[in-house]
Amino acid sequence: MVLDQLSGDVSGAARPAADAPSPARTASDAGGRRPALLILPALIALAAFFLYPLALVAWNAFTDPTPGLGNFVWFFSEPANLATLGRTFTTALWVTAVSLLLSYPYAYAMTVAGPRVRGLLMMLVLLPFWTSLMVRTFAWVILLQDTGVINQLLGAVGLGPFSLIRTQTGVIIGMVQLLMPFMVLPLYAVMSGIDGRLLPAARSLGARPATAFVTVYMPLSLPGVSAGCLTVFISALGFYITPALLGSPTDALISQQIFTQVNGLLKWGRGGAMGVVLLGLTLVMIALLAVSLRRAGRRVSR
Amino acid sequence: MSSSAISPDARPAPAPDAGSGRNDLAGRGARIELTGLSRRYGDFAAVDDISLVVEPGEFMTLLGPSGSGKTTTLNIIAGFVSPTAGSLKVDGAAIESTPAHKRDMGVVFQHYALFPHLTVAENIAYPLKRRGIGKARRAELIRAALDTVHLGEYGHRYPRELSGGQQQRVAVARAIVYGPRVLLMDEPLGALDKKLRDWLQLEIKRIHAELGTTFVYVTHDQEEALVLSDRIAVFNHGRIEQVGAASELYERPATLFVAKFLGESTVLRGEATRTGDGSAVGVCARAIHTPGRIEGSRAAIVVRPERLAVRPRDHRPEPGWNALPATVTGEIYLGSSRKLELALPDGSPALVREQAGMLSDTREGDEVTLTWRAGDSVLLPDDPDVEAVFT
Ligand SMILES: Nc1ncnc2c1ncn2[C@@H]1O[C@H](COP(=O)(O)OP(=O)(O)OP(=O)(O)O)[C@@H](O)[C@H]1O
Ligand SMILES: [Mg+2]
Numbered sequence: 001m002v003l004d005q006l007s008g009d010v011s012g013a014a015r016p017a018a019d020a021p022s023p024a025r026t027a028s029d030a031g032g033r034r035p036a037l038l039i040l041p042a043l044i045a046l047a048a049f050f051l052y053p054l055a056l057v058a059w060n061a062f063t064d065p066t067p068g069l070g071n072f073v074w075f076f077s078e079p080a081n082l083a084t085l086g087r088t089f090t091t092a093l094w095v096t097a098v099s100l101l102l103s104y105p106y107a108y109a110m111t112v113a114g115p116r117v118r119g120l121l122m123m124l125v126l127l128p129f130w131t132s133l134m135v136r137t138f139a140w141v142i143l144l145q146d147t148g149v150i151n152q153l154l155g156a157v158g159l160g161p162f163s164l165i166r167t168q169t170g171v172i173i174g175m176v177q178l179l180m181p182f183m184v185l186p187l188y189a190v191m192s193g194i195d196g197r198l199l200p201a202a203r204s205l206g207a208r209p210a211t212a213f214v215t216v217y218m219p220l221s222l223p224g225v226s227a228g229c230l231t232v233f234i235s236a237l238g239f240y241i242t243p244a245l246l247g248s249p250t251d252a253l254i255s256q257q258i259f260t261q262v263n264g265l266l267k268w269g270r271g272g273a274m275g276v277v278l279l280g281l282t283l284v285m286i287a288l289l290a291v292s293l294r295r296a297g298r299r300v301s302r
Numbered sequence: 303m304s305s306s307a308i309s310p311d312a313r314p315a316p317a318p319d320a321g322s323g324r325n326d327l328a329g330r331g332a333r334i335e336l337t338g339l340s341r342r343y344g345d346f347a348a349v350d351d352i353s354l355v356v357e358p359g360e361f362m363t364l365l366g367p368s369g370s371g372k373t374t375t376l377n378i379i380a381g382f383v384s385p386t387a388g389s390l391k392v393d394g395a396a397i398e399s400t401p402a403h404k405r406d407m408g409v410v411f412q413h414y415a416l417f418p419h420l421t422v423a424e425n426i427a428y429p430l431k432r433r434g435i436g437k438a439r440r441a442e443l444i445r446a447a448l449d450t451v452h453l454g455e456y457g458h459r460y461p462r463e464l465s466g467g468q469q470q471r472v473a474v475a476r477a478i479v480y481g482p483r484v485l486l487m488d489e490p491l492g493a494l495d496k497k498l499r500d501w502l503q504l505e506i507k508r509i510h511a512e513l514g515t516t517f518v519y520v521t522h523d524q525e526e527a528l529v530l531s532d533r534i535a536v537f538n539h540g541r542i543e544q545v546g547a548a549s550e551l552y553e554r555p556a557t558l559f560v561a562k563f564l565g566e567s568t569v570l571r572g573e574a575t576r577t578g579d580g581s582a583v584g585v586c587a588r589a590i591h592t593p594g595r596i597e598g599s600r601a602a603i604v605v606r607p608e609r610l611a612v613r614p615r616d617h618r619p620e621p622g623w624n625a626l627p628a629t630v631t632g633e634i635y636l637g638s639s640r641k642l643e644l645a646l647p648d649g650s651p652a653l654v655r656e657q658a659g660m661l662s663d664t665r666e667g668d669e670v671t672l673t674w675r676a677g678d679s680v681l682l683p684d685d686p687d688v689e690a691v692f693t
Contacts, residue, residue, distance in 0.1 A: 200382050201415035203402040205476065206432035212403075215428075219419045 057272045064269030071273035088254040092236035095175045099183040107187035140174040166248040174246045183228035190224030226293040326446035331359035331516035332483035339388035348374040350540035361517045363527040366537030372520040408477030410487040416461040423457035429480045447479040558685045561604040568652040574601035586647045594681030602684040607655035609678040617671045628672045
């Protein structure tokens with residue numbers, strides 16, 4: 001379910017925004033209502049499997065067990081709930097930041113590598129898609145546990161042991177690995193469209209290599225950065241399995257708490273309220289992130 | 303500047319200094335000296351031991367077929383490619399180890415390489431900012447550069463909002479705004495249509511005259527080279543075949559390759575023997591005389607089409623003239639002149655150009671005598687490779 005949503009997201013996000021008016025739009029004037037017919041099946045599916053359940057959840061939040069704002073009052077008056085919410089957002093931010101730091105040079109390397117190396121790098125990015133989310137998360141359990149491969153390797157060079165599993169660090173490591181493709185792919189898509197002659201041109205105009213990179217390449221890669229960051233951040237907010245298996249129960253994220261409320265305590269209203277709060281805050285964050293990235297893009301390019 | 307009146311894609315404002323011929327960006331050109339320069343990729347020499355001096359303020363064109371090493375040479379001068387042998391001096395100082403951003407040269411790329419996220423004015427400001435030039439001075443220089451390329455009103459536009467010719471002129475403005483001593487251009491008009499190219503050639507020539515900067519210009523279009531250059535260096539297989547003014551290359555080509563690459567000509571091949579005042583070459587069982595002398599005996603004689611004349615078959619050549627029988631195989635009327643295509647007895651082609659008003663009454667199929675002065679025969683060593691390039 002999570003993955004389905006994500007792959008839908010990324011193919012849209014990976015395309016750099018085109019400014020040219022689409023010829024299809026002008027053609028549709030003559031073509032009548034045909035495009036509308038073409039997206040009708042998707043719209044019906046979206047309404048049946050996304051909007052309807054969403055409305056149901058929201059309805060529950062305001063009506064179960066009694067109509068009113070009771071569930072929301074409960075949510076905001078419990079410090080534990082607010083701590084969970086905060087932890088969810090900081091974890092998602094960390095995952096986004098670490099993914100970006102790892103993916104930016106990786107995607108850049110893909111654009112400058114020869115075709116053979118590029119194919120290999122692309123395969124490594126896509127590799128996670130060929131195994132199930134569960135399998136990969138359990139693999140991380142084995143790698144990260146106190147007597148796991150990572151601690152054994154660190155021990156061999158005289159470091160550690162570190163407690164990685166059942167910590168926020170472990171959750172972030174696992175989530176970064178699972179979400180990195182959604183950062184690398186839009187970055188690569190945008191970077192491979194950047195004209196390779198722009199950097200020599202900047203050099204000839206008197207820019208040191210680092211200056212040329214920061215003033216020309218980075219601003220041009222920003223659409224990829226914002227697409228990747230949005231996708232990874234939003235996906236990280238809703239992650240359930242990975243934090244459940246790699247994290248500690250005391251550091252649970254909001255998706256785990258929703259699960260507890262609904263499945264464990266059968267409090268459908270409270271679960272719904274948490275979902276509505278998460279959705280609302282996510283939308284606000286998307287708006288803020290989009291605005292600030294656009295500003296940053298404009299500032300860097302000055 | 304009347305040249306701007308024929309601009310097909312813009313309504314340029316007149317340059318402020320058009321009357322006086324002075325330009326705010328004018329400076330002094332540098333002297334560039336390439337000595338024994340090579341660039342090898344594995345076993346392959348993209349540039350093979352070339353030596354060339356470009357004088358201060360000169361317009362030097364690197365002309366040659368595709369793959370002959372022009373771009374590589376330009377990239378070596380710009381600092382994007384390092385030579386594997388030889389030395390490169392600018393105003394007497396060796397600069398092989400100077401990085402590109404410290405060479406203070408302007409470069410105009412074939413596809414302009416404008417920064418798409420910056421407006422025209424910001425593109426032109428880019429090199430000024432890298433040099434720490436203050437805002438007020440920057441504005442003046444940007445204005446002067448935009449006026450120089452007749453794009454005064456376009457500063458706030460983004461490159462994608464400009465036509466190809468306008469983008470090309472922005473690239474020129476960006477490369478000259480900081481007063482570089484050298485301007486390097488790699489086929490800057492290659493992506494444009496013929497009409498626009500003709501106009502921009504004149505614009506580039508005018509900018510060169512206004513600035514006094516040393517220009518090194520790469521093209522594979524011989525006509526463009528003739529229009530623009532003070533001197534032309536003809537490249538072939540990574541080597542320079544000849545350097546000289548256009549008239550020199552045309553009248554006195556040093557190799558068969560240069561003769562064939564620049565302009566049209568008739569080539570006569572045969573065995574050369576020395577005579578008292580030059581050489582005689584056996585062509586179609588006749589001796590063709592030329593004042594030239596070469597090493598070896600496999601020779602080619604090159605004659606330009608306007609030097610050849612067509613006479614009746616029974617014409618007797620005067621002393622000091624060569625003659626060959628020929629058959630007219632075709633005729634092309636060009637308005638100001640007429641081209642006649644002929645075949646020699648051995649089947650090889652010949653080409654004659656007659657000026658309007660001096661046309662002979664020759665027609666296709668006529669049996670004629672082809673005559674020309676012995677002094678108009680350029681004697682060169684034969685080069686069998688050349689046919690491969692041109693046929
Ligand atoms: N990085 C490289 N690696 C290997 N060979 C190269 C490299 N760069 C250029 N060459 C080769 O060197 C030769 C000269 O290339 P160059 O680009 O200088 O030609 P050019 O005269 O500019 O041709 P054109 O008119 O097609 O632009 C070509 O045969 C090219 O394949
Ligand atoms: Mg080239």
